[in-house]
Amino acid sequence: MGSDDEKEEQAEDRNPKKRNKATKKKVTRSQGHPRFKEVSLVSDWIQECPGIRVYSFGQPPLRSTTFCSSQCLNKCPTSDPLPILHKYYQTGDLMIAGIMSQVYTFINKITFKERPSAKLFDDPIHFVASWTYHGSMELLSGWGRLIPNYKCGVENSPVAVIGGPNSDICLHMATVLSIYKMPQFIYGSSPMLSNHIQEEFFHRMFPDVAHQYNGILQLLLHFSWMWIGVVTLSDDNGERFVQNVLPMFAGRGICCDYTETFPKLTFSGESMEMVEDGSKTISVIMGSTANVVVVIGEIQTMMVLGIIPNLAETMNMPVEIKAKVWIMTAQMDFTSFSFQRNWDIRFLHGAISFAVHSANHLGFQKFLQKRNPVTEREDGFIRTFWEEAFLCSFEKKDNDLCTGREKLETLPGSVFERSMTAHSYSIYNAVLAVAHALQNMHFSRFKHSVMMDELRGNRLDPQPWQLHHFLRGISFNSSAGEEVSFSQKGDLVTELDIINWITFPNDSFFRVKVGMMNPQAPPSRRLSIHDDTITWPIRFNQAQPLSLCNENCQLGYSRTKKEGKLPCCYDCIPCPEGKISDQKDMDDCLECSEDQYPNSDKDGCLPKDKTFLSYGEPLGISLATFAVCFSSITAAVLGIFVKHKATPIVKANNRNLTYALLLSLLLSFLCALLFIGQPNKLTCILRQTAFGMIFSVAISCILSKTAIVVLAFMATKPGSSMRKWLGKQLASSIVLSCSLIQATICSIWLATSPPFPDVDMHSMTEEIILECNEGSTLMFYCVLGFMGWLAIVSFTVAFLARKLPDSFNEAKFITFSMLVFCSVWLSFVPTYLSTKGKYMVAVEIFSILASSFGLLGCIFTPKCYVILLRPKLNSREQLIRIKN
Structure with a gap:
């Protein structure tokens, strides 16, 4: 399983930027638990080097520790008794080191029940912290000798160290290197440090991880994926995501159906437990209705992710049916191992991942073409990679012999990816950052004439701690023309690319950039993505996948x-x-x-439509027609009475009151026309006040007529004192006093809160009612109340006088007319209050027309009948005869 990871580190080492002749680099790969040496293995060279002191802890075969005195360094062993198998060293004036996890080896679980042996290197996939400590200590030693802090001659310690891609490597190497204030460039996952002092020496070739998490959130919201699954590593970063980031997702309405952890890579003796844990995780993922899975992992997570299709098949869950949209973090990248060589990589088809923004380097492909184990013998990685990649061996005993002339171009993408990945680009920029910082420091020293001895010697011997000041504020353009700079916290200031993974049947794949996350942009413009360029998993038929707990609630x-x-x-x-x-x-x-x-x-x-009772609609036309017709009839009756003013029936009951009554009825009919048409300020003022005044005059005239009839009958009795009340003064007094009271009420109304044009938005669902607001509802009902009081008094008096002996006794007709009048207006109030909009206006118009016509018909129809059709009855003799 280790060889394919060696392939990755080989790709890193083939980066031409890491082979600058002016730079000495030492890349130490830690690969597993250190091999133990027995004391007896050291005893054969003790005699040759008397300056060596050997310390044994306990009984053999426990580990021994050796220290060489300066007098016999030339006789000390030239190799580390606990060797790191894969190294790459190139001489130069300055040294940039790397501690990178590129090779996984199988080892059995250590039980301390048997003697340690070389089998420790033969067998899981477990990275032990001691290897990183070992590699870090070796960087502080002379080349080929594990003697920390000892420098032979002019040999220098590294000026900076590049670590990654796992957070564990960065965490453990910081324990040693931070003591020496060594600048450390992290190009993969950043560890969560409890020691803030160690963070001062970290320079992350990765933007603030909060930007990436915010990008994932914006991506989920963009596609309306509100029902997701989350899979994390069982480490501090995974716990931090679950505790700090998922609540932020929940605050935006995104729910997690499950939160699972990948099975932890452990010793091969526990492989069955790993498979069992993995099967449970796969069962949860594939059984969920969430079509989107957010994967929070590191570079090795891709290897674990590749196990999913194979386990799913054994669990009768074909990936073609249960495909998910994987959303992967930038810390992840494609890796595979020898046992995965023939595995299906279609699970990646349609996946979306974030990646640190990178650019293609023009010389990278040429560099790859020159790499082979024949010309690069000093490279401690390439032979192992070559054997695993081309399934051959450099050992003559094997049938498939490696020639070293095999072509990398023939390898499928699942074995070797020939493009420069984001991780490789980050390492390249890290080397450039150190070079620019060294250059800036050199110019700074030269400008201030500091350390003249070094300048005269034409040699630069910087101390690692001196670089931090220049690294924090560094800003430069890479060879791709892109700016590289760091924040005050040591994070790379850059954008995140959004990558869409496309796989092909020949086990190759292609990464398509479909969007970008720019943390420096305004919040509404940070995420930009081209939906139409995304290729989705096959089972979604190129339709945007939905990931919801249940169907959307539709409109309405x-x-x-x-x-x-x-x-x-x-x-x-x-x-x-x-x-x-x-x-x-x-x-x-x-x-x-x-x-x-x-x-x-x-x-x-x-x-809403604006509505009012207009002359253009049937209801308005009908009411206006009735108003005009009734007013014409009233005018005709008035004309008849004027023409026959000398006849007894006209003179019988105060001719002037009759004229006043007819004139008020004529105006009341015409008053109804004020209620039709769009309301304006003038019509709103005239509507109710004119209606109130006109009707008050009409009813007061009727009251006067009734009162005169009663007083006239009472005055005919012998010795009655009522004769003095008879006359025109009484009738005029009643009409004027009643009209004056109503006029006073209307004046107060207009002075305090007059009616005005208004709109009613709420009474009708689909209409805006243009209406006259009464201003003061109290004053409106006072006007109606006074008219009602006059009507009741008139009706009462007329009712009492209905049986007086007079053939032309108007009391009978007034009684009927007031009965009609009161009936109309009593029914008006509830009807008016129960209707809305223009129908309220129609009800009031109808009440005006009906009550006015009732007065006109009941009082004047009998008289017109006599005047026009029975003129013989319109004589004094006939009147006296019938009366007697």
């Missing part, structure tokens, strides 16, 4: 929470009357604005 519906379920699982209920939902999955339905109303589907608002 709102969500309601299910008891005991996550917020993303809900029921849908129709919007209540008067509300809409114009988007899917709305928590609450919305009310339309005042000038709009919901449509029938309750998914949108329609503009």
Whole structure:
């Protein structure tokens, strides 16, 4: 399983930027638990080097520790008794070192029940911290000798160390290197350090991880993926994501169906436990309704992810049916191992990953073409990689012999990726950052004439701690023309690319950039993505996948929470009357604005029509026609009475009151026309006040007529004192006093709170009512109340006088007319209050016309009948005869 990871580190070492002749680099790869040496293995060279002191802890075969005195360094062993198998060293004036996890080896679980042996190197995939400590100590030693802090001659310690891609490597090497204030460049996962002092020496070739998590959140929201699964590593970074980031997702409405951890890579003796844990995780992932899985991992996570299709098949869950959209973090990258060579990589098809922004380097392909184990013998990685990649061996005993002339171009993408990955680009920029920092420091020293001895000697001997000041503020352009700079916290200031993975049947794959996350942009523009360029997993038929707990609530519906379920699982209920939902999955339905109303589907608002009782509609035309007709009839009756003013029937009951009554009835009919048409300030003022005044005059005239009839009958009795009350003064006094009272009420109304044009937005669902606001409702009902009081008094007096002996006794007709009048207006009040809009106006017009016509018909129809059709009855003799 280790050889394919060796392939990755080989690709890193083939980077031409790491072979600068002016730089001495030492790359130490840690690969597993250190091999133990027995004391007897050291005893054969003790005699040759008397300066060696040998310390044994306990009994053999426990580990021995050796120290060489300066007098016999030339006789000390030239190799580390606990060797690191894969190294790459190139001489130069300055040294940049690397501690990188590129090779995994199999080892048996250490039980301390048997003698350690070389089998420790033969067998899981477990990186032991001691290897990183070992590698870090070796960087502080002379080349080929593990003697920390000892420098032979002019040999220098590294000026900086590049570590990665695992967070464990960075964490453990910081324990040693931070003591020496060594600049450390992290190009993969950043560890969570509890020691803030160690962070001062970290320079991350990675933007602040919070930007990436925010990018994942924006991506989920962009595609409306509100129901997801989360898989993390069982480490501090995974726990930090679950505790700190997932609550942020929940705050934006995104729910996790599950939060699983990948099976932890452990010793091969526990492989069955790993498979069992992995099967449980796969069962949860594949059984979930969440089509989107967020993977928070590191570079080795891709290897574990590749196991999923194979385990899924054994569990009768074909990947073609259960494919998911994997969203992967930038810390991950494609890796494979020898036992995965023939595995299906189609699980990656349609996946989306974040990556540190990178650019292609023009010389990288030429560099790769020159790499082979024949010309690069000093490279301690390439032979192992070559054997694993081309399935051959450099040992003559094997049938498939490696020639060293095999072509990297023939390898499938799942074995060797020939493009410069984001991780490789980060390492390249890390080397450039050190070079620029050294250059800036050199210029700074030269400018201030510091350390003149070094300058005269034409040699630069910087101390690692001196670089930090220059690294924090460094900014330069890479050979690709892109700016490289760091924040004050030591994070790389850069964008994140959004990558879409596309796989092919020949086990090759292609990364397509489909978007970008720019942390420096305004919040609304940080995420840019091209939906139409994304290739989705095959089972979605190139339609954007949905990832929801249940179907969206459609337009016209709102969500309601299910008891005991996550917020993303809900029921849908129709919007209540008067509300809409114009988007899917709305928590609450919305009310339309005042000038709009919901449509029938309750998914949108329609503009309300402005409405009023107009002359252009049938109702308005009908009422206006009746008003004109009734006013014409009233005018005709008035004309008849004027023409026959000398006849007894006209003179019988105060001719002037008759004229006043007819004239007020004529005006009342015409007054109805003020209520038709669009309201304006003048019509609103005249409507109710004119109506109140005119009707008050009409009723006061009727009251005067009735009172005169009663007083005239009483005055005919012998010795009655009522004769002095008879005359025109009484009638005029009644009419004027009643009219004056009503005029006073109307004046107060107009002075305090007059009617005005208004709009009613709420009474009608689909209409805006243009109306006259009464201003003061109290004053309006005072006007109506006074008219009602006059009507009741008139009706009472007329009712009492209905049986007086007079053939032309108007009391009978007045009684009927007032009965009609009161009936109309008593029914008006509830009808008026129960109607809305223009129909309220129509009810009032109808009441005016009906009550006025009732007075006209009941009082004047009998008289017109006599005047026009029975003129013989219109004589004094006939009147006296019938009266007697």
